[in-house]
Amino acid sequence: MTTLATGATLALALTLSGLALPDANVWARESGTAVVAPLPTVPLADLPAQAQATERLVRSGGPFPYEKDGIVFGNRERLLPRQSRGYYREYTVPTPGARDRGARRLVCGGRQPRNPDACFYTDDHYASFRRVLP
Incomplete structure (x- = not known):
């Protein structure tokens, strides 16, 4: 070995x-x-206020401020646990002062988008993820 x-x-x-x-x-x-090994974790309360607000929008079903919110996340980087296509959806976490969508995202997985099995936060446009703890 x-x-x-x-x-x-x-x-x-x-x-x-x-x-x-x-x-x-x-x-x-x-x-x-x-x-x-599993991804690092972060309590929801420790995320930026914008990420907490996005998580609340996910659980309420929107409305979402960005057209691309809720689209399928392909997990091409293979950093999240492997699941079938369509399992993960991505949501923009607004970045104060950014002129575009910025690099922050919340990616949630599950069969019911309003009740995800797990959510993951990235602040570096999918280069790394942390699993969000309730």
Whole structure:
């Protein structure tokens, strides 16, 4: 077993035991299967006020201020847990002072958009995500 694979195995074991490091995001290949530690988390109350307001809009079904809010998020970066196409939807989190939609998004997944299974926040236009805790 390689050192990277050993580290991933340790990260996975810590995660399953509830002792995962909050910023752990370890990839490894063992027998051709990728292993990844869970995404870091953030309490909803610790997100910017605009993200909290967007989350409330998601749960109420809108209306949303941007035309692209609610479109399918393809997860092309493969940073979120793998799901079937159409599972994730993205919503703009307004950035004060930005002239466009900015880089902040809330991506929520689930069969019922008003009652998502999970939401993820990015402030760097999909380069990284944190799972939002209620």
